[in-house]
Amino acid sequence: MNPDCRDMPPACFPTVQSKSDMNRKEIFSVISNRRLTARTMLLKVAGATGAITAPGQFVNIAVEGKYLRRPISLFDYDDDSITLLYDIVGDGTEWLATRRPGDPLDILTGLGNGFQPAPESRRPLLLGGGVGIAPMFALARRLRAEGKDITVVMGYNTAADVAAEKLFADEGFSTYVATVDGSRGTKGFVTDAIDANGLDGDYFYACGPLPMMRALCSALDLPGQLSLDQRMACGFGACMCCSLQTRSGDKRICKDGPIFFKEDLIWK
Amino acid sequence: MNKPDLSVSLSGVRLSNPVIPASGCFGYGYGMSEFYDIDILGSISFKGTTREPRFGNPLPRVAECPAGMINSVGLQNPGIDAVIAEELPKMREAFHNPIIANISGFSVDEYVECCEKIDREEQVAIIELNVSCPNVHGGGMSFGTSCDSVAEVVREVKKVASKPLYVKLTPNVTDIASVAIAARDAGADGFCAINTMLGMRVDIRRRRPVIANVMGGFSGPAIFPVAVRMVYQVAKATGLPVIGCGGVDSAAAVIEMMMAGASAVEIGAANLRDPYVCRDIIEELPAKMRELHIDRLSDIIGIVE
Secondary structure (H helix, E strand, O other): OOHHHOOOOHHHOOOOOOOOOOOOEEEEEEEEEEEOOOOEEEEEEEOOOOOOOOOOOEEEEOOOOOOOOEEEEOOEEEOOEEEEEEEOOOHHHHHHHOOOOOOEEEEEEEEOOOOOOOOOOOOEEEEEEHHHHOOHHHHHHHHHHOOOOOEEEEEEOOHHHOOOHHHHHHOOOEEEEEEOOOOOOEEOOHHHHHHHOOOOOOEEEEEOOHHHHHHHHHHOOOOEEEEOOOOOOOOOOOOOOOEEEEOOEEEEOOOOOOEEEHHHOOOO | OOOOEOOEEEOOEEEOOOEEEOOOOOOOOHHHHHOOOHHHOOOEEOOOEOOOOEOOOOOOOEEEEOOEEEEOOOOOEOOHHHHHHHHHHHHHHHOOOOEEEEEOOOOHHHHHHHHHHHHOOOOEEEEEEEOOOEOOOOOOOEHHHOHHHHHHHHHHHHOOOOOOEEEEEOOOOOOHHHHHHHHHHOOOOEEEEOOOEEEOOEEOOOOEEOOOOOOEEEEOHHHHHHHHHHHHHHHHHHOOOEEEEOOOOOHHHHHHHHHHOEEEEEEOHHHHHOOOHHHHHHHHHHHHHHHOOOOEHHHHOOOOO
């Protein structure tokens, strides 16, 4: 800002941003980058978040030494920060895990469609497999603000992997856990925890590995929305690397998704 | 000091600057308007279009490399009729400069039919013929790897197309200059060099190719020196305008490509890493030109001996 303008009334600043130059790329600054389990991290970064419109959207982070960015779901966000829950799965996320407070990160924000409103739902189930629980946090906060009665169920392989239970429980969400080996919560999958605890809902939101999503779609006789993942290049709909055939035509997971309605998905 | 002149001309088509997003990395343009005003671009080479709608190859379609990426999208597109009826009208709303139409085909007939249709579109200024597709009537070998098949497809398309015809050359040949000469002698008006290089990655944990289709097109800064060399060879061998393409991601790289012989430059993979890269290059070019004492960008085309 020109220092000579400091004392001028706000009216002399343009209030409408140019329609076409939407800044979706920002240099964020790391606030914290905390290890939750051996492979799961919680990263909070500071920066402009104006391009974000809904929970379920994702960001695309440039990582050192890699040509392509790393797409990661929004765990939470507010006016000037973003929080991401991510697993260390390769060199890129390994590097990300070494970022310290104050380090810069080049991030594209506001990508993907985000979860869609479902006004008919009163008692939604929010279901996550592994790090797939990530987009459910901001969603849970939004749905609670809308007055919905929320139940969160997360599935992991084993107790040592359970990364997000405390984050949800601390916020006061009704939270259930399943582990494949039974070392914590219900033994089995998310669907087993739903049955074992007699959980009842009228709608579901899910994110996790494809076999889990497929099982949920057949096991739950409820309408729902699912967050899909696929190897992406751009993350904003330009390259057609993450295409998906749906009942409503060919879609790009990164741009037309990652959130899809259950009835649009074709399980082969 | 005069304002640096970024304008260039391709077969009489004047562009305000030489920066053109490459086919397959920018869709039909309008989707990128959510990042910046795409009217600043010299032109746009739209997504490779075929006669029939195509979903393309199985997923995964992308593999990462140290300085680039491999893709095997498989020419996913809605087909020429839907492109003309649905995509071009949306493109026209967001973009008002000359358009380069990238056309693909699996037979000579298909190229001819698509080019005849797209030639009638007023905003299409140049037809860019992607000859890297397999020729299903010619044993499946890519049209672009044989002088005879390139010449045949160019000769037939020229009969129906009034717009300048640029052949997008594949680098996966022994001698790119001889393919370019064959295309020129069949009537090509210019070239785009180069398409992607054939590449492959293996997932060593799963013991199988990263890409479902096994091999794919390698692009990104790693191929820039190869592209510069081939632009140089094609420009020198044919004397026709060449759109340089391959690994360009900065104003300096645009200038290098032009000095090697390019009349304009396409930018591909860099868009996927940074959607603002073309805007940033256009903004950086004047300062880089001043630094190098270049008043008019068109003065440096093919300046290296």
